[in-house]
Amino acid sequence: MIGISAAAQAMTSSAIREILKITQRPEVISFAGGLPAPELFPVAEIKAATDRVLTDQPTAALQYSTTEGHLPLRSWIADRSAITADHVQITSGSQQGLDLLGRVLIDPGDVILVESPTYLGALQAFSPYQPEFAEMITDDDGIVPEALDDQLRTHPAKLLYTVPTFQNPTGRTLSAARREQLLEVTRRHDVVIIEDGPYNELRFRGERLPTLYELALADSGDPDEVNVIMLGTFSKVLAPGLRDAWVQGPRPVIEKLVLAKQAADLHSPTLNQMIIAELLDDVLPRQIKIISAAYGERAQVMIEAVRRQFPDGVDCTDPDGGMFCWVTLPAGSGLDTAAMLAQAVDRNVAYVPGEPFFAGPGGANTLRLSYVTSTAEQIRSGVAALAAVIGNQLSAGSAAAPRLR
Amino acid sequence: MIGISAAAQAMTSSAIREILKITQRPEVISFAGGLPAPELFPVAEIKAATDRVLTDQPTAALQYSTTEGHLPLRSWIADRSAITADHVQITSGSQQGLDLLGRVLIDPGDVILVESPTYLGALQAFSPYQPEFAEMITDDDGIVPEALDDQLRTHPAKLLYTVPTFQNPTGRTLSAARREQLLEVTRRHDVVIIEDGPYNELRFRGERLPTLYELALADSGDPDEVNVIMLGTFSKVLAPGLRDAWVQGPRPVIEKLVLAKQAADLHSPTLNQMIIAELLDDVLPRQIKIISAAYGERAQVMIEAVRRQFPDGVDCTDPDGGMFCWVTLPAGSGLDTAAMLAQAVDRNVAYVPGEPFFAGPGGANTLRLSYVTSTAEQIRSGVAALAAVIGNQLSAGSAAAPRLR
Numbered sequence: 001m002i003g004i005s006a007a008a009q010a011m012t013s014s015a016i017r018e019i020l021k022i023t024q025r026p027e028v029i030s031f032a033g034g035l036p037a038p039e040l041f042p043v044a045e046i047k048a049a050t051d052r053v054l055t056d057q058p059t060a061a062l063q064y065s066t067t068e069g070h071l072p073l074r075s076w077i078a079d080r081s082a083i084t085a086d087h088v089q090i091t092s093g094s095q096q097g098l099d100l101l102g103r104v105l106i107d108p109g110d111v112i113l114v115e116s117p118t119y120l121g122a123l124q125a126f127s128p129y130q131p132e133f134a135e136m137i138t139d140d141d142g143i144v145p146e147a148l149d150d151q152l153r154t155h156p157a158k159l160l161y162t163v164p165t166f167q168n169p170t171g172r173t174l175s176a177a178r179r180e181q182l183l184e185v186t187r188r189h190d191v192v193i194i195e196d197g198p199y200n201e202l203r204f205r206g207e208r209l210p211t212l213y214e215l216a217l218a219d220s221g222d223p224d225e226v227n228v229i230m231l232g233t234f235s236k237v238l239a240p241g242l243r244d245a246w247v248q249g250p251r252p253v254i255e256k257l258v259l260a261k262q263a264a265d266l267h268s269p270t271l272n273q274m275i276i277a278e279l280l281d282d283v284l285p286r287q288i289k290i291i292s293a294a295y296g297e298r299a300q301v302m303i304e305a306v307r308r309q310f311p312d313g314v315d316c317t318d319p320d321g322g323m324f325c326w327v328t329l330p331a332g333s334g335l336d337t338a339a340m341l342a343q344a345v346d347r348n349v350a351y352v353p354g355e356p357f358f359a360g361p362g363g364a365n366t367l368r369l370s371y372v373t374s375t376a377e378q379i380r381s382g383v384a385a386l387a388a389v390i391g392n393q394l395s396a397g398s399a400a401a402p403r404l405r
Numbered sequence: 406m407i408g409i410s411a412a413a414q415a416m417t418s419s420a421i422r423e424i425l426k427i428t429q430r431p432e433v434i435s436f437a438g439g440l441p442a443p444e445l446f447p448v449a450e451i452k453a454a455t456d457r458v459l460t461d462q463p464t465a466a467l468q469y470s471t472t473e474g475h476l477p478l479r480s481w482i483a484d485r486s487a488i489t490a491d492h493v494q495i496t497s498g499s500q501q502g503l504d505l506l507g508r509v510l511i512d513p514g515d516v517i518l519v520e521s522p523t524y525l526g527a528l529q530a531f532s533p534y535q536p537e538f539a540e541m542i543t544d545d546d547g548i549v550p551e552a553l554d555d556q557l558r559t560h561p562a563k564l565l566y567t568v569p570t571f572q573n574p575t576g577r578t579l580s581a582a583r584r585e586q587l588l589e590v591t592r593r594h595d596v597v598i599i600e601d602g603p604y605n606e607l608r609f610r611g612e613r614l615p616t617l618y619e620l621a622l623a624d625s626g627d628p629d630e631v632n633v634i635m636l637g638t639f640s641k642v643l644a645p646g647l648r649d650a651w652v653q654g655p656r657p658v659i660e661k662l663v664l665a666k667q668a669a670d671l672h673s674p675t676l677n678q679m680i681i682a683e684l685l686d687d688v689l690p691r692q693i694k695i696i697s698a699a700y701g702e703r704a705q706v707m708i709e710a711v712r713r714q715f716p717d718g719v720d721c722t723d724p725d726g727g728m729f730c731w732v733t734l735p736a737g738s739g740l741d742t743a744a745m746l747a748q749a750v751d752r753n754v755a756y757v758p759g760e761p762f763f764a765g766p767g768g769a770n771t772l773r774l775s776y777v778t779s780t781a782e783q784i785r786s787g788v789a790a791l792a793a794v795i796g797n798q799l800s801a802g803s804a805a806a807p808r809l810r
Contacts, residue, residue, distance in 0.1 A: 107411055227407070241465075
């Protein structure tokens with residue numbers, strides 16, 4: 001009866017979130033989530049911080065506030081990059097940052113370059129603004145700058161979206177050399193980079209790399225002249241339920257983000273921002289160490305189990321940080337990980353099929369595994385179950401394949 | 406350097422919010438805010454509720470959660486209307502409800518009927534979706550159904566946005582008889598009503614009227630067949646800084662709202678929703694009584710002062726609830742309340758000029774006053790100062806007017 005807009009008619013439910021609903025049965029070992037490990041949440045510290053905020057500044061915490069966000073929080077974020085608070089907009093999770101950037105930067109038909117695969121939530125956030133997605137060639141070191149340069153010569157683009165560090169879904173990290181090259185290529189072709197960095201702090205191996213934003217700022221010296229807009233979040237290092245993240249970038253972009261957010265939800269909850277501001281100096285650095293160490297141990301268990309148990313020809317990334325690794329089944333096997341999920345769930349193990357992470361065709365033979373919310377024992381038995389499913393499917397596939405010709 | 410989208414180029418700063426920034430000087434008596442009275446926030450109760458939530462359910466409060474919102478909160482909202490939780494979507498303030506409804510319902514060029522004047526925030530929320538706004542004829546009892554019927558015969562519309570109870574900005578309430586008439590007219594012309602009810606509970610005089618949603622549901626008996634979508638919020642009855650509100654309506658609309666919200670910000674903060682869920686049974690009804698009584702006293706002081714001190718020919722509404730009254734200067738005076746604001750602020754009193762509340766032309770001779778964040782003494786001296794400004798302007802205007810011809 002009620003007329004739905006064309007944009008809303010095009011919206012379909014997220015595969016990931018629908019699967020998450022299925023796999024909440026306690027007997028299922030879920031590698032499907034994008035959720036941080038809840039047993040590491042700093043509950044006592046959040047409780048104490050909340051009590052302080054509501055004791056000392058109840059009116060500020062509970063009243064309407066500015067769209068830009070809580071100034072002490074913005075200033076802390078700004079100080080880390082040697083910029084000022086007016087280069088920072090607080091958002092309700094990075095998902096909102098992506099949505100608002102879509103509003104502010106995308107006209108219908110604008111070309112956005114994305115990794116292949118890319119973060120599904122970004123595709124969902126940008127799609128309502130009707131861009132054209134163009135996939136970039138990537139390898140184990142992330143975006144291949146030379147290939148991008150070639151691509152841009154014949155196919156110009158306005159924006160480039162990337163998760164350069166411990167990417168979702170692959171766990172891959174753009175190498176140091178390629179970061180400089182990527183900046184050079186995008187500047188030459190007048191492309192603006194949207195750098196999404198939710199996992200930046202969660203390194204468990206190797207040395208920290210500078211963000212694209214940091215490199216661009218070091219080059220230009222003027223935060224209003226960088227061609228990088230960066231998203232950061234407290235979801236993965238404190239707690240996602242507080243919904244606090246930010247966008248930092250040139251002021252002309254931030255000023256429009258403020259107006260877009262004003263129309264979208266006025267401002268993010270003040271109480272939540274003040275709680276986080278209380279945790280920045282002591283709790284946050286401690287949490288980063290705790291979480292990185294725990295995730296590193298769990299990643300190691302998963303990668304070892306995968307190497308030991310997955311059939312030959314199945315590839316898996318080996319991340320230096322973050323929450324995910326990425327499995328590729330033999331390309332010629334004809335296996336579809338979306339169809340295979342039912343068999344996996346029958347054996348009480350869940351993952352996310354890879355296809356929805358691709359803006360273009362392909363990816364049916366890929367899947368994403370999260371290692372962060374399972375114990376070592378669960379990881380081992382989940383990987384064993386999944387190895388059996390893949391093994392069965394590969395045998396069945398080889399047997400079935402000739403019949404399909 | 407960075408290309409801004411056409412939609413973002415069209416965004417301009419909200420007059421209201423810019424003025425709010427100016428008038429935060431402590432010596433200014435501000436009737437400009439749309440903020441509830443902070444001294445009435447139930448701080449101790451919120452603190453106790455937060456402590457309970459973080460003690461009993463820390464993981465649920467701090468982890469990612471469902472887009473639809475916290476089920477106990479949705480169920481409580483649903484029970485009040487004898488509907489089910491799947492007719493309810495939690496939003497981050499009603500501003501987000503308006504934005505998401507815009508996404509889900511508006512195609513470019515769709516006609517939305519609005520009151521004259523209407524709530525500025527709704528115009529801001531809907532505008533990015535490029536509707537055409539059409540003003541309805543209103544009087545002291547709200548929308549005039551006969552006039553609307555005539556208008557719709559020649560000018561069809563898809564949506565009708567209304568704040569029928571203690572409207573922002575006028576404080577007016579749609580009469581009981583007109584509520585039934587409005588439903589009849591809109592059903593006959595196939596128009597969907599968006600009923601915004603942030604002040605519904607804040608009645609300080611007269612009897613409660615049923616909402617349009619309640620009437621439509623009583624008529625149809627099927628919550629999926631009503632032509633009314635209602636927005637409610639905890640901002641005005643508990644605390645706006647928590648940013649918790651909801652949309653209730655037919656499931657096909659709610660299902661699309663869920664997808665739109667998933668792309669926009671995944672979900673509203675769980676902690677905040679759980680805090681509010683703790684306050685529903687005891688604290689909320691008590692707060693509604695406390696706030697309504699306090700606002701009623703302040704409204705009375707303001708209306709009395711306005712009647713005693715404003716020059717002849719200046720009209721002011723006399724609301725039965727809510728937060729605002731609406732002042733109309735003599736139409737022929739040529740006075741512009743936006744221009745007059747500087748004189749008012751010089752005398753340490755602030756208001757919101759009326760013009761931005763009109764989707765169409767006109768309204769330069771109107772202004773909005775909020776009575777809820779000032780003491781009786783402040784209200785009296787603020788009104789006196791404003792009366793002097795208006796008086797001066799009217800004399801100057803009469804003197805100046807001939808020279809302008």
